[in-house]
Amino acid sequence: MSRKYRIAVIKGDGVGPEIVEAALNVLSGLGFNAEFVEVNAGYEFFKRTGKPIEEDGLNVLKSCDAVLKGPITTPLDRPDFKSINVMLRRELGLYANVRPFKSFKGISLRDLNVVLIRENTEDLYVGIEGIHLGTAIALKVISKEATEKIVRFAFNYAIKHGFKRITVVHKSNILRMTDGLFRDIFFTVARNYNDLECNEILVDSAAYQLIRNPKAFDVLVTENLYGDILADLLAGIVGSLGLCGSMEVGDTHALFEPVHGSAPDIAGRGIANPISQVISSKLMLEYLSTKYDDQWLAKLAKALDSSISTVIEERRILTPDLGGNASTKEVADAILIEALRVL
Ligand code: NAI
Numbered sequence: 001m002s003r004k005y006r007i008a009v010i011k012g013d014g015v016g017p018e019i020v021e022a023a024l025n026v027l028s029g030l031g032f033n034a035e036f037v038e039v040n041a042g043y044e045f046f047k048r049t050g051k052p053i054e055e056d057g058l059n060v061l062k063s064c065d066a067v068l069k070g071p072i073t074t075p076l077d078r079p080d081f082k083s084i085n086v087m088l089r090r091e092l093g094l095y096a097n098v099r100p101f102k103s104f105k106g107i108s109l110r111d112l113n114v115v116l117i118r119e120n121t122e123d124l125y126v127g128i129e130g131i132h133l134g135t136a137i138a139l140k141v142i143s144k145e146a147t148e149k150i151v152r153f154a155f156n157y158a159i160k161h162g163f164k165r166i167t168v169v170h171k172s173n174i175l176r177m178t179d180g181l182f183r184d185i186f187f188t189v190a191r192n193y194n195d196l197e198c199n200e201i202l203v204d205s206a207a208y209q210l211i212r213n214p215k216a217f218d219v220l221v222t223e224n225l226y227g228d229i230l231a232d233l234l235a236g237i238v239g240s241l242g243l244c245g246s247m248e249v250g251d252t253h254a255l256f257e258p259v260h261g262s263a264p265d266i267a268g269r270g271i272a273n274p275i276s277q278v279i280s281s282k283l284m285l286e287y288l289s290t291k292y293d294d295q296w297l298a299k300l301a302k303a304l305d306s307s308i309s310t311v312i313e314e315r316r317i318l319t320p321d322l323g324g325n326a327s328t329k330e331v332a333d334a335i336l337i338e339a340l341r342v343l
Helices: 016-030 043-049 057-063 084-091 144-160 178-190 203-212 224-238 275-291 295-314 328-342
Strands: 005-010 034-038 066-069 096-102 113-119 129-132 135-138 165-170 197-202 219-222 245-249 254-258
Touching (some): 005 016, 016 066, 016 295, 096 144, 096 224, 113 144, 113 224, 144 165, 144 178, 144 219, 165 203, 178 197, 219 224, 245 275, 254 275
Parallel strands (some): 005 066, 113 219, 165 197
Antiparallel strands (some): 096 245
16 A cells, blocks of 8 residues: 655646646546645735745645645746745755656657756856846856756766766857856766766757757756756647646755746636646656655556556647647546556
8 A cells, every 4th residue: 555645735826726736636536645735835825915935835845745836927027026936946955857858649849758957956047136337247156066966966867767868958168167167067977977878069059959850869967047948949849838747856855847837828718738737746656656665656657657648649638739629627537537547
């Protein structure tokens, strides 16, 4: 019998509550033995209360086995509002952002199986900016410590998941010191991993090559900003942001959320693609199954993985982002039914 897990749930903003609800139904329907503890956080919560997250919310997140999170809005017209996503990453020490991008037959632009590993705590995202004599300046921070951590993580991830190649993405021809440090640390750490082919590519070239020939890549490791941008590019190749989930992990905590944002243009209409949140949930099951050596969860994750591919590739029940006319709930239900059939 699988142990009972405590999962913190942040529903988030925009389409967040719709897709998180759908993913929770799938998890419960599959028999995932968990207590879901809701934690209020996000821009809507901030507008109501003046706080980014409920009192004691961070402690609740830290006390749970994992956090399942929907997207949170960071409005452009509120300079006083700091990104809650960046705050959560810092507070929970989630230094590695792992984003697997896998193609689906008949849907994706190219055949690919690429895992993007993004450093999640520094670079321009430290948010240190200022204006001096009419010139705006932002600080790009790349530390030896954080870079070693993410690069080691990426190498270990590649080995553990049976990949043969790892590529560092940078722009050290221009940013000699910051990106130069990131690149140098990559090749220093690489000396300890003889079984992997280690490559490098400039970020602009990476954007081009990923579209032209994504089969040339397995695991990519990069800085925060490049990772943010390349993730959306890869989601475009997969076929929709609604098909891409992520794991954010540190030494003690882990958080699972879609790659995309709160999609305000389609929020409240019941048509958001829930698969990004279901894939994030599947990544959570895989993480917990490894951490607690729980074979039942590994089985659930496998069933979910195959049912997601089946539903997408059958192309009968799809949300409008993929050219269909099904609702969020219909897609999630189809995945659950197929997963139960496989189990
Ligand atoms: P977005 O990722 O929310 O949306 C981009 C496009 O993809 C939109 O056309 C949207 O409709 C579509 N899309 C996204 N998710 C979808 C889904 N599940 N199903 C179908 N279509 C989907 O990017 P946008 O509009 O630039 O950002 C909106 C807000 O989200 C911003 O405030 C931004 O700061 C925030 N954001 C939050 C993130 C997070 O919480 N991790 C990540 C990225 C952005």
